[in-house]
Amino acid sequence: MLKIAVCVSGGGTNLQAIIDGIENQTITNTEIEVVISNNKNAYALERAKQHGIKSICISPKDYASREEFNEDFLKQLNSYHVDLVVLAGFLVVIPEQMIKEYTNRIINIHPSLIPSFCGTGYYGLKVHEGVLSRGVKVTGATVHFVDEGTDTGPIILQKAVAVEETDTPEVLQRRVMEQAEWIIMPKAIDLIANGKVTVTDGKVHIG
Numbered sequence: 001m002l003k004i005a006v007c008v009s010g011g012g013t014n015l016q017a018i019i020d021g022i023e024n025q026t027i028t029n030t031e032i033e034v035v036i037s038n039n040k041n042a043y044a045l046e047r048a049k050q051h052g053i054k055s056i057c058i059s060p061k062d063y064a065s066r067e068e069f070n071e072d073f074l075k076q077l078n079s080y081h082v083d084l085v086v087l088a089g090f091l092v093v094i095p096e097q098m099i100k101e102y103t104n105r106i107i108n109i110h111p112s113l114i115p116s117f118c119g120t121g122y123y124g125l126k127v128h129e130g131v132l133s134r135g136v137k138v139t140g141a142t143v144h145f146v147d148e149g150t151d152t153g154p155i156i157l158q159k160a161v162a163v164e165e166t167d168t169p170e171v172l173q174r175r176v177m178e179q180a181e182w183i184i185m186p187k188a189i190d191l192i193a194n195g196k197v198t199v200t201d202g203k204v205h206i207g
């Protein structure tokens, strides 16, 4: 059984897709041990509560220094003994020590086809604003392992989504969520839970 921690900061629609996937068995062999948020008002916490999933709130704002936050965040995560950490719209920089201890055991969903429209400054609606201002015809989403860079870890799954001429950033964001994020995030977790994902020389092999 793959035990996972899901880290959230906002609405939690990706968390909901994971919860639904476990409940309808499109995600097998997996249980959500804990939901972690830096934002006590995140609706994602309400989603966890509705499904009886344990949640904790931990924010850098509540610590005298970033180092103290990083240390306590890692200590609290380790206390749950999870196999995989899932970043689902988590807006806190992952501590270097956590990346070291959880090599190829932290995954993230990014709302573009990496390496386009990613890296520092590209998050939330800013990604889709970049897509529309560049005029690309296809965008999508990427699930990748987290390494010490920003959106630079080995790519696990990607799914393309058409950009429409009338799109606004909000309309495009929703389409990318519905047609890509909520499909590939659960799929990636199911593949990992069933031992189908390996990483060799920074490249992901599935099967």
Ligand code: GRF
Residues within 6 Å of the ligand: 008, 009, 010, 011, 012, 013, 014, 015, 044, 088, 089, 090, 109, 110, 111, 124, 177, 181
């Ligand atoms: C998603 O668009 C995801 O791609 C990005 O943050 C957003 C999270 O949305 N990383 P939600 O909280 O899962 O609804």
